[in-house]
Amino acid sequence: MSTEEFLMTDISDLMRRATDGLSPESPDLVQRGMAQGLRMRRRRTALVSAAAAGAVVLTAGFAVAVQSLGPADGQGVQVAVQTPTAKPTAPAPTKTTSATPKPPSRFALNTLRKLLPSGMKASDPNVWGEPGQFSGGSWTVDDGKGLAEVNAMVERHNVRKCSSEFPGACKRLADGTLVVSRPLELVYTDERNEGVLSNSVEVYRRDGVKVNMIAFNSEDEKGSPKTRAYPPFTVEQLTTMARNPAWKPAGRLFALPAKGSS
CATH class of the missing domain: 1.10.287 (Helix Hairpins)
Structure with missing residues:
Protein backbone atom coordinates (compact mmCIF):
# COMPACT_ATOMS: atom_id res chain seq x y z
CA MET A 1 0.00 0.00 0.00
CA LEU A 69 35.92 36.51 -12.05
CA GLY A 70 39.30 34.88 -11.85
CA PRO A 71 41.36 33.32 -9.05
CA ALA A 72 41.23 34.61 -5.50
CA ASP A 73 43.83 37.05 -4.27
CA GLY A 74 46.38 36.24 -1.58
CA GLN A 75 43.73 36.40 1.22
CA GLY A 76 41.41 33.84 -0.32
CA VAL A 77 38.77 36.43 -1.22
CA GLN A 78 37.40 36.47 -4.72
CA VAL A 79 38.37 39.72 -6.47
CA ALA A 80 35.92 41.14 -8.99
CA VAL A 81 37.61 42.25 -12.21
CA GLN A 82 36.30 45.51 -13.59
CA THR A 83 36.50 46.31 -17.28
CA PRO A 84 38.90 49.27 -17.63
CA THR A 85 37.42 52.41 -19.05
CA ALA A 86 39.09 53.42 -22.31
CA LYS A 87 41.24 56.49 -21.81
CA PRO A 88 40.84 59.33 -24.31
CA THR A 89 43.55 59.30 -26.94
CA ALA A 90 45.88 62.25 -26.65
CA PRO A 91 46.11 64.35 -29.82
CA ALA A 92 49.19 63.75 -31.93
CA PRO A 93 51.89 66.36 -31.32
CA THR A 94 51.99 69.09 -33.92
CA LYS A 95 55.13 69.15 -35.92
CA THR A 96 56.96 72.41 -35.71
CA THR A 97 59.11 73.71 -38.48
CA SER A 98 62.57 74.89 -37.65
CA ALA A 99 63.07 78.63 -37.58
CA THR A 100 66.75 78.23 -38.49
CA PRO A 101 67.32 79.96 -41.84
CA LYS A 102 68.91 78.00 -44.64
CA PRO A 103 72.60 78.75 -45.20
CA PRO A 104 73.50 80.73 -48.32
CA SER A 105 74.25 78.74 -51.42
CA ARG A 106 77.90 77.98 -52.15
CA PHE A 107 77.19 77.80 -55.87
CA ALA A 108 78.92 81.09 -56.76
CA LEU A 109 81.91 80.36 -54.50
CA ASN A 110 82.48 76.88 -55.90
CA THR A 111 81.98 77.92 -59.53
CA LEU A 112 84.39 80.84 -59.17
CA ARG A 113 87.03 78.50 -57.74
CA LYS A 114 86.74 76.25 -60.79
CA LEU A 115 87.28 79.21 -63.13
CA LEU A 116 90.46 80.52 -61.50
CA PRO A 117 93.71 79.68 -63.32
CA SER A 118 95.20 76.42 -62.13
CA GLY A 119 98.42 78.05 -60.92
CA MET A 120 96.65 80.71 -58.87
CA LYS A 121 96.41 80.14 -55.11
CA ALA A 122 93.05 80.80 -53.44
CA SER A 123 92.30 81.24 -49.75
CA ASP A 124 89.95 82.91 -47.25
CA PRO A 125 86.64 81.88 -48.88
CA ASN A 126 83.51 83.87 -48.07
CA VAL A 127 79.84 83.31 -48.98
CA TRP A 128 76.62 85.34 -48.84
CA GLY A 129 73.19 85.28 -50.42
CA GLU A 130 69.63 84.08 -50.01
CA PRO A 131 68.31 80.66 -51.07
CA GLY A 132 66.61 80.83 -54.46
CA GLN A 133 67.31 84.55 -54.85
CA PHE A 134 71.04 85.13 -55.17
CA SER A 135 74.38 83.53 -54.32
CA GLY A 136 77.70 85.27 -53.76
CA GLY A 137 81.23 84.11 -53.02
CA SER A 138 84.75 85.52 -52.88
CA TRP A 139 88.35 84.29 -52.72
CA THR A 140 91.63 85.96 -51.86
CA VAL A 141 93.90 85.00 -54.75
CA ASP A 142 97.66 85.11 -55.20
CA ASP A 143 99.30 85.00 -58.64
CA GLY A 144 102.72 85.97 -57.33
CA LYS A 145 102.17 89.71 -57.94
CA GLY A 146 100.34 90.49 -54.72
CA LEU A 147 97.18 89.35 -52.94
CA ALA A 148 93.84 90.37 -54.38
CA GLU A 149 90.15 89.74 -53.88
CA VAL A 150 87.94 88.29 -56.61
CA ASN A 151 84.24 87.82 -56.11
CA ALA A 152 81.25 86.60 -58.10
CA MET A 153 77.51 86.77 -57.61
CA VAL A 154 74.55 85.30 -59.47
CA GLU A 155 71.02 86.61 -59.06
CA ARG A 156 67.70 87.07 -60.84
CA HIS A 157 67.14 89.91 -63.31
CA ASN A 158 64.56 91.24 -65.75
CA VAL A 159 66.83 93.49 -67.84
CA ARG A 160 66.08 93.23 -71.57
CA LYS A 161 68.08 96.04 -73.16
CA CYS A 162 70.96 98.44 -72.60
CA SER A 163 70.06 101.67 -70.89
CA SER A 164 71.66 104.92 -69.86
CA GLU A 165 71.00 103.79 -66.31
CA PHE A 166 74.03 101.50 -66.57
CA PRO A 167 77.13 103.41 -65.40
CA GLY A 168 79.41 101.62 -67.83
CA ALA A 169 79.82 100.35 -71.34
CA CYS A 170 76.83 98.18 -72.31
CA LYS A 171 76.63 96.08 -75.42
CA ARG A 172 74.34 93.37 -76.73
CA LEU A 173 75.87 90.16 -77.98
CA ALA A 174 74.62 88.09 -80.91
CA ASP A 175 72.67 85.70 -78.63
CA GLY A 176 70.88 88.57 -76.90
CA THR A 177 73.11 88.61 -73.81
CA LEU A 178 73.84 92.06 -72.38
CA VAL A 179 77.32 92.82 -71.04
CA VAL A 180 78.09 95.88 -68.94
CA SER A 181 81.80 96.47 -68.18
CA ARG A 182 83.50 98.94 -65.82
CA PRO A 183 87.29 98.97 -66.06
CA LEU A 184 89.59 100.40 -63.40
CA GLU A 185 87.06 102.16 -61.21
CA LEU A 186 88.13 103.74 -57.94
CA VAL A 187 86.45 101.99 -55.02
CA TYR A 188 86.55 105.23 -53.02
CA THR A 189 86.17 108.64 -54.57
CA ASP A 190 86.48 110.63 -51.34
CA GLU A 191 89.22 111.20 -48.76
CA ARG A 192 89.40 107.44 -48.19
CA ASN A 193 90.91 107.00 -51.65
CA GLU A 194 93.88 104.72 -51.19
CA GLY A 195 94.32 103.79 -54.81
CA VAL A 196 92.10 100.68 -54.57
CA LEU A 197 90.81 99.84 -58.06
CA SER A 198 88.32 97.34 -59.44
CA ASN A 199 87.52 95.73 -62.75
CA SER A 200 83.92 94.52 -63.01
CA VAL A 201 81.45 93.04 -65.48
CA GLU A 202 77.73 92.29 -65.36
CA VAL A 203 76.37 89.68 -67.73
CA TYR A 204 72.57 89.66 -68.16
CA ARG A 205 71.55 86.34 -69.66
CA ARG A 206 68.32 85.77 -71.56
CA ASP A 207 67.19 83.10 -69.07
CA GLY A 208 66.79 85.74 -66.32
CA VAL A 209 70.15 85.23 -64.59
CA LYS A 210 72.71 87.95 -63.93
CA VAL A 211 76.37 86.98 -63.39
CA ASN A 212 78.46 89.73 -61.78
CA MET A 213 82.26 89.44 -61.35
CA ILE A 214 84.69 91.90 -59.74
CA ALA A 215 88.44 91.85 -59.18
CA PHE A 216 90.32 94.28 -56.87
CA ASN A 217 93.94 95.24 -56.40
CA SER A 218 93.64 94.75 -52.65
CA GLU A 219 92.93 91.89 -50.24
CA ASP A 220 89.51 93.27 -49.43
CA GLU A 221 86.96 95.43 -51.19
CA LYS A 222 86.91 97.92 -48.31
CA GLY A 223 89.18 98.73 -45.43
CA SER A 224 92.31 97.34 -47.03
CA PRO A 225 95.08 99.22 -48.86
CA LYS A 226 96.11 98.27 -52.36
CA THR A 227 98.53 95.36 -52.60
CA ARG A 228 99.36 95.63 -56.31
CA ALA A 229 99.11 98.13 -59.14
CA TYR A 230 96.11 96.60 -60.89
CA PRO A 231 93.51 93.88 -60.30
CA PRO A 232 94.59 90.38 -61.39
CA PHE A 233 91.93 90.15 -64.15
CA THR A 234 90.90 92.58 -66.89
CA VAL A 235 87.26 93.21 -67.86
CA GLU A 236 87.78 91.06 -70.96
CA GLN A 237 89.01 88.15 -68.86
CA LEU A 238 86.16 88.60 -66.39
CA THR A 239 83.63 88.64 -69.25
CA THR A 240 84.97 85.35 -70.56
CA MET A 241 84.78 83.84 -67.07
CA ALA A 242 81.23 85.18 -66.48
CA ARG A 243 79.99 83.61 -69.72
CA ASN A 244 81.58 80.23 -69.02
CA PRO A 245 79.17 77.24 -69.26
CA ALA A 246 80.00 76.47 -65.62
CA TRP A 247 77.38 79.07 -64.68
CA LYS A 248 74.63 77.33 -66.66
CA PRO A 249 73.05 75.57 -63.60
CA ALA A 250 72.23 79.02 -62.23
CA GLY A 251 69.26 78.99 -64.61
CA ARG A 252 67.61 76.32 -62.46
CA LEU A 253 68.56 77.94 -59.15
CA PHE A 254 68.09 81.67 -59.60
CA ALA A 255 66.36 82.49 -62.92
CA LEU A 256 63.15 84.48 -62.95
CA PRO A 257 60.05 82.46 -63.94
CA ALA A 258 59.25 82.65 -67.61
CA LYS A 259 56.48 85.03 -68.59
CA GLY A 260 53.05 83.46 -68.29
CA SER A 261 54.18 80.76 -65.85
CA SER A 262 52.90 80.54 -62.30
Missing part, protein backbone atom coordinates in the same frame (compact mmCIF):
# COMPACT_ATOMS: atom_id res chain seq x y z
CA SER A 2 1.34 3.45 -0.98
CA THR A 3 1.61 6.37 1.40
CA GLU A 4 -1.24 8.18 -0.32
CA GLU A 5 -3.55 5.11 -0.07
CA PHE A 6 -2.60 4.68 3.61
CA LEU A 7 -3.42 8.31 4.35
CA MET A 8 -6.79 8.10 2.58
CA THR A 9 -7.77 4.92 4.54
CA ASP A 10 -6.68 6.38 7.85
CA ILE A 11 -8.48 9.67 7.25
CA SER A 12 -11.64 7.80 6.07
CA ASP A 13 -11.72 5.73 9.26
CA LEU A 14 -11.33 8.81 11.48
CA MET A 15 -14.10 10.69 9.70
CA ARG A 16 -16.45 7.73 9.89
CA ARG A 17 -15.94 7.53 13.64
CA ALA A 18 -16.45 11.27 14.06
CA THR A 19 -19.68 11.25 12.08
CA ASP A 20 -21.29 8.16 13.43
CA GLY A 21 -24.99 8.82 13.84
CA LEU A 22 -24.95 11.80 11.46
CA SER A 23 -26.67 11.76 8.19
CA PRO A 24 -24.72 13.93 5.72
CA GLU A 25 -26.59 15.78 3.06
CA SER A 26 -24.51 14.03 0.44
CA PRO A 27 -23.29 10.49 0.88
CA ASP A 28 -20.01 11.16 -1.04
CA LEU A 29 -19.15 14.33 0.89
CA VAL A 30 -16.38 12.65 2.80
CA GLN A 31 -14.87 11.11 -0.30
CA ARG A 32 -14.89 14.45 -2.18
CA GLY A 33 -13.32 16.27 0.77
CA MET A 34 -10.56 13.71 0.99
CA ALA A 35 -9.92 13.97 -2.75
CA GLN A 36 -9.73 17.76 -2.56
CA GLY A 37 -7.26 17.54 0.31
CA LEU A 38 -5.10 15.09 -1.61
CA ARG A 39 -5.00 17.40 -4.69
CA MET A 40 -3.90 20.37 -2.55
CA ARG A 41 -1.16 18.27 -0.96
CA ARG A 42 0.15 17.22 -4.39
CA ARG A 43 0.11 20.86 -5.58
CA ARG A 44 2.09 22.02 -2.54
CA THR A 45 4.58 19.21 -3.08
CA ALA A 46 5.03 20.22 -6.74
CA LEU A 47 5.55 23.91 -5.78
CA VAL A 48 8.12 23.01 -3.15
CA SER A 49 9.97 20.79 -5.63
CA ALA A 50 10.01 23.59 -8.28
CA ALA A 51 11.28 26.14 -5.75
CA ALA A 52 14.05 23.77 -4.68
CA ALA A 53 15.08 23.18 -8.28
CA GLY A 54 15.18 26.95 -8.93
CA ALA A 55 17.38 27.45 -5.89
CA VAL A 56 19.79 24.81 -7.19
CA VAL A 57 19.98 26.53 -10.59
CA LEU A 58 20.60 29.94 -9.00
CA THR A 59 23.30 28.50 -6.77
CA ALA A 60 25.04 26.86 -9.72
CA GLY A 61 24.84 30.12 -11.75
CA PHE A 62 26.32 32.12 -8.88
CA ALA A 63 29.18 29.64 -8.55
CA VAL A 64 29.96 29.90 -12.26
CA ALA A 65 29.84 33.70 -12.10
CA VAL A 66 32.27 33.77 -9.18
CA GLN A 67 34.65 31.40 -10.93
CA SER A 68 34.61 33.57 -14.06
Whole structure:
Protein backbone atom coordinates (compact mmCIF):
# COMPACT_ATOMS: atom_id res chain seq x y z
CA MET A 1 0.00 0.00 0.00
CA SER A 2 1.34 3.45 -0.98
CA THR A 3 1.61 6.37 1.40
CA GLU A 4 -1.24 8.18 -0.32
CA GLU A 5 -3.55 5.11 -0.07
CA PHE A 6 -2.60 4.68 3.61
CA LEU A 7 -3.42 8.31 4.35
CA MET A 8 -6.79 8.10 2.58
CA THR A 9 -7.77 4.92 4.54
CA ASP A 10 -6.68 6.38 7.85
CA ILE A 11 -8.48 9.67 7.25
CA SER A 12 -11.64 7.80 6.07
CA ASP A 13 -11.72 5.73 9.26
CA LEU A 14 -11.33 8.81 11.48
CA MET A 15 -14.10 10.69 9.70
CA ARG A 16 -16.45 7.73 9.89
CA ARG A 17 -15.94 7.53 13.64
CA ALA A 18 -16.45 11.27 14.06
CA THR A 19 -19.68 11.25 12.08
CA ASP A 20 -21.29 8.16 13.43
CA GLY A 21 -24.99 8.82 13.84
CA LEU A 22 -24.95 11.80 11.46
CA SER A 23 -26.67 11.76 8.19
CA PRO A 24 -24.72 13.93 5.72
CA GLU A 25 -26.59 15.78 3.06
CA SER A 26 -24.51 14.03 0.44
CA PRO A 27 -23.29 10.49 0.88
CA ASP A 28 -20.01 11.16 -1.04
CA LEU A 29 -19.15 14.33 0.89
CA VAL A 30 -16.38 12.65 2.80
CA GLN A 31 -14.87 11.11 -0.30
CA ARG A 32 -14.89 14.45 -2.18
CA GLY A 33 -13.32 16.27 0.77
CA MET A 34 -10.56 13.71 0.99
CA ALA A 35 -9.92 13.97 -2.75
CA GLN A 36 -9.73 17.76 -2.56
CA GLY A 37 -7.26 17.54 0.31
CA LEU A 38 -5.10 15.09 -1.61
CA ARG A 39 -5.00 17.40 -4.69
CA MET A 40 -3.90 20.37 -2.55
CA ARG A 41 -1.16 18.27 -0.96
CA ARG A 42 0.15 17.22 -4.39
CA ARG A 43 0.11 20.86 -5.58
CA ARG A 44 2.09 22.02 -2.54
CA THR A 45 4.58 19.21 -3.08
CA ALA A 46 5.03 20.22 -6.74
CA LEU A 47 5.55 23.91 -5.78
CA VAL A 48 8.12 23.01 -3.15
CA SER A 49 9.97 20.79 -5.63
CA ALA A 50 10.01 23.59 -8.28
CA ALA A 51 11.28 26.14 -5.75
CA ALA A 52 14.05 23.77 -4.68
CA ALA A 53 15.08 23.18 -8.28
CA GLY A 54 15.18 26.95 -8.93
CA ALA A 55 17.38 27.45 -5.89
CA VAL A 56 19.79 24.81 -7.19
CA VAL A 57 19.98 26.53 -10.59
CA LEU A 58 20.60 29.94 -9.00
CA THR A 59 23.30 28.50 -6.77
CA ALA A 60 25.04 26.86 -9.72
CA GLY A 61 24.84 30.12 -11.75
CA PHE A 62 26.32 32.12 -8.88
CA ALA A 63 29.18 29.64 -8.55
CA VAL A 64 29.96 29.90 -12.26
CA ALA A 65 29.84 33.70 -12.10
CA VAL A 66 32.27 33.77 -9.18
CA GLN A 67 34.65 31.40 -10.93
CA SER A 68 34.61 33.57 -14.06
CA LEU A 69 35.92 36.51 -12.05
CA GLY A 70 39.30 34.88 -11.85
CA PRO A 71 41.36 33.32 -9.05
CA ALA A 72 41.23 34.61 -5.50
CA ASP A 73 43.83 37.05 -4.27
CA GLY A 74 46.38 36.24 -1.58
CA GLN A 75 43.73 36.40 1.22
CA GLY A 76 41.41 33.84 -0.32
CA VAL A 77 38.77 36.43 -1.22
CA GLN A 78 37.40 36.47 -4.72
CA VAL A 79 38.37 39.72 -6.47
CA ALA A 80 35.92 41.14 -8.99
CA VAL A 81 37.61 42.25 -12.21
CA GLN A 82 36.30 45.51 -13.59
CA THR A 83 36.50 46.31 -17.28
CA PRO A 84 38.90 49.27 -17.63
CA THR A 85 37.42 52.41 -19.05
CA ALA A 86 39.09 53.42 -22.31
CA LYS A 87 41.24 56.49 -21.81
CA PRO A 88 40.84 59.33 -24.31
CA THR A 89 43.55 59.30 -26.94
CA ALA A 90 45.88 62.25 -26.65
CA PRO A 91 46.11 64.35 -29.82
CA ALA A 92 49.19 63.75 -31.93
CA PRO A 93 51.89 66.36 -31.32
CA THR A 94 51.99 69.09 -33.92
CA LYS A 95 55.13 69.15 -35.92
CA THR A 96 56.96 72.41 -35.71
CA THR A 97 59.11 73.71 -38.48
CA SER A 98 62.57 74.89 -37.65
CA ALA A 99 63.07 78.63 -37.58
CA THR A 100 66.75 78.23 -38.49
CA PRO A 101 67.32 79.96 -41.84
CA LYS A 102 68.91 78.00 -44.64
CA PRO A 103 72.60 78.75 -45.20
CA PRO A 104 73.50 80.73 -48.32
CA SER A 105 74.25 78.74 -51.42
CA ARG A 106 77.90 77.98 -52.15
CA PHE A 107 77.19 77.80 -55.87
CA ALA A 108 78.92 81.09 -56.76
CA LEU A 109 81.91 80.36 -54.50
CA ASN A 110 82.48 76.88 -55.90
CA THR A 111 81.98 77.92 -59.53
CA LEU A 112 84.39 80.84 -59.17
CA ARG A 113 87.03 78.50 -57.74
CA LYS A 114 86.74 76.25 -60.79
CA LEU A 115 87.28 79.21 -63.13
CA LEU A 116 90.46 80.52 -61.50
CA PRO A 117 93.71 79.68 -63.32
CA SER A 118 95.20 76.42 -62.13
CA GLY A 119 98.42 78.05 -60.92
CA MET A 120 96.65 80.71 -58.87
CA LYS A 121 96.41 80.14 -55.11
CA ALA A 122 93.05 80.80 -53.44
CA SER A 123 92.30 81.24 -49.75
CA ASP A 124 89.95 82.91 -47.25
CA PRO A 125 86.64 81.88 -48.88
CA ASN A 126 83.51 83.87 -48.07
CA VAL A 127 79.84 83.31 -48.98
CA TRP A 128 76.62 85.34 -48.84
CA GLY A 129 73.19 85.28 -50.42
CA GLU A 130 69.63 84.08 -50.01
CA PRO A 131 68.31 80.66 -51.07
CA GLY A 132 66.61 80.83 -54.46
CA GLN A 133 67.31 84.55 -54.85
CA PHE A 134 71.04 85.13 -55.17
CA SER A 135 74.38 83.53 -54.32
CA GLY A 136 77.70 85.27 -53.76
CA GLY A 137 81.23 84.11 -53.02
CA SER A 138 84.75 85.52 -52.88
CA TRP A 139 88.35 84.29 -52.72
CA THR A 140 91.63 85.96 -51.86
CA VAL A 141 93.90 85.00 -54.75
CA ASP A 142 97.66 85.11 -55.20
CA ASP A 143 99.30 85.00 -58.64
CA GLY A 144 102.72 85.97 -57.33
CA LYS A 145 102.17 89.71 -57.94
CA GLY A 146 100.34 90.49 -54.72
CA LEU A 147 97.18 89.35 -52.94
CA ALA A 148 93.84 90.37 -54.38
CA GLU A 149 90.15 89.74 -53.88
CA VAL A 150 87.94 88.29 -56.61
CA ASN A 151 84.24 87.82 -56.11
CA ALA A 152 81.25 86.60 -58.10
CA MET A 153 77.51 86.77 -57.61
CA VAL A 154 74.55 85.30 -59.47
CA GLU A 155 71.02 86.61 -59.06
CA ARG A 156 67.70 87.07 -60.84
CA HIS A 157 67.14 89.91 -63.31
CA ASN A 158 64.56 91.24 -65.75
CA VAL A 159 66.83 93.49 -67.84
CA ARG A 160 66.08 93.23 -71.57
CA LYS A 161 68.08 96.04 -73.16
CA CYS A 162 70.96 98.44 -72.60
CA SER A 163 70.06 101.67 -70.89
CA SER A 164 71.66 104.92 -69.86
CA GLU A 165 71.00 103.79 -66.31
CA PHE A 166 74.03 101.50 -66.57
CA PRO A 167 77.13 103.41 -65.40
CA GLY A 168 79.41 101.62 -67.83
CA ALA A 169 79.82 100.35 -71.34
CA CYS A 170 76.83 98.18 -72.31
CA LYS A 171 76.63 96.08 -75.42
CA ARG A 172 74.34 93.37 -76.73
CA LEU A 173 75.87 90.16 -77.98
CA ALA A 174 74.62 88.09 -80.91
CA ASP A 175 72.67 85.70 -78.63
CA GLY A 176 70.88 88.57 -76.90
CA THR A 177 73.11 88.61 -73.81
CA LEU A 178 73.84 92.06 -72.38
CA VAL A 179 77.32 92.82 -71.04
CA VAL A 180 78.09 95.88 -68.94
CA SER A 181 81.80 96.47 -68.18
CA ARG A 182 83.50 98.94 -65.82
CA PRO A 183 87.29 98.97 -66.06
CA LEU A 184 89.59 100.40 -63.40
CA GLU A 185 87.06 102.16 -61.21
CA LEU A 186 88.13 103.74 -57.94
CA VAL A 187 86.45 101.99 -55.02
CA TYR A 188 86.55 105.23 -53.02
CA THR A 189 86.17 108.64 -54.57
CA ASP A 190 86.48 110.63 -51.34
CA GLU A 191 89.22 111.20 -48.76
CA ARG A 192 89.40 107.44 -48.19
CA ASN A 193 90.91 107.00 -51.65
CA GLU A 194 93.88 104.72 -51.19
CA GLY A 195 94.32 103.79 -54.81
CA VAL A 196 92.10 100.68 -54.57
CA LEU A 197 90.81 99.84 -58.06
CA SER A 198 88.32 97.34 -59.44
CA ASN A 199 87.52 95.73 -62.75
CA SER A 200 83.92 94.52 -63.01
CA VAL A 201 81.45 93.04 -65.48
CA GLU A 202 77.73 92.29 -65.36
CA VAL A 203 76.37 89.68 -67.73
CA TYR A 204 72.57 89.66 -68.16
CA ARG A 205 71.55 86.34 -69.66
CA ARG A 206 68.32 85.77 -71.56
CA ASP A 207 67.19 83.10 -69.07
CA GLY A 208 66.79 85.74 -66.32
CA VAL A 209 70.15 85.23 -64.59
CA LYS A 210 72.71 87.95 -63.93
CA VAL A 211 76.37 86.98 -63.39
CA ASN A 212 78.46 89.73 -61.78
CA MET A 213 82.26 89.44 -61.35
CA ILE A 214 84.69 91.90 -59.74
CA ALA A 215 88.44 91.85 -59.18
CA PHE A 216 90.32 94.28 -56.87
CA ASN A 217 93.94 95.24 -56.40
CA SER A 218 93.64 94.75 -52.65
CA GLU A 219 92.93 91.89 -50.24
CA ASP A 220 89.51 93.27 -49.43
CA GLU A 221 86.96 95.43 -51.19
CA LYS A 222 86.91 97.92 -48.31
CA GLY A 223 89.18 98.73 -45.43
CA SER A 224 92.31 97.34 -47.03
CA PRO A 225 95.08 99.22 -48.86
CA LYS A 226 96.11 98.27 -52.36
CA THR A 227 98.53 95.36 -52.60
CA ARG A 228 99.36 95.63 -56.31
CA ALA A 229 99.11 98.13 -59.14
CA TYR A 230 96.11 96.60 -60.89
CA PRO A 231 93.51 93.88 -60.30
CA PRO A 232 94.59 90.38 -61.39
CA PHE A 233 91.93 90.15 -64.15
CA THR A 234 90.90 92.58 -66.89
CA VAL A 235 87.26 93.21 -67.86
CA GLU A 236 87.78 91.06 -70.96
CA GLN A 237 89.01 88.15 -68.86
CA LEU A 238 86.16 88.60 -66.39
CA THR A 239 83.63 88.64 -69.25
CA THR A 240 84.97 85.35 -70.56
CA MET A 241 84.78 83.84 -67.07
CA ALA A 242 81.23 85.18 -66.48
CA ARG A 243 79.99 83.61 -69.72
CA ASN A 244 81.58 80.23 -69.02
CA PRO A 245 79.17 77.24 -69.26
CA ALA A 246 80.00 76.47 -65.62
CA TRP A 247 77.38 79.07 -64.68
CA LYS A 248 74.63 77.33 -66.66
CA PRO A 249 73.05 75.57 -63.60
CA ALA A 250 72.23 79.02 -62.23
CA GLY A 251 69.26 78.99 -64.61
CA ARG A 252 67.61 76.32 -62.46
CA LEU A 253 68.56 77.94 -59.15
CA PHE A 254 68.09 81.67 -59.60
CA ALA A 255 66.36 82.49 -62.92
CA LEU A 256 63.15 84.48 -62.95
CA PRO A 257 60.05 82.46 -63.94
CA ALA A 258 59.25 82.65 -67.61
CA LYS A 259 56.48 85.03 -68.59
CA GLY A 260 53.05 83.46 -68.29
CA SER A 261 54.18 80.76 -65.85
CA SER A 262 52.90 80.54 -62.30
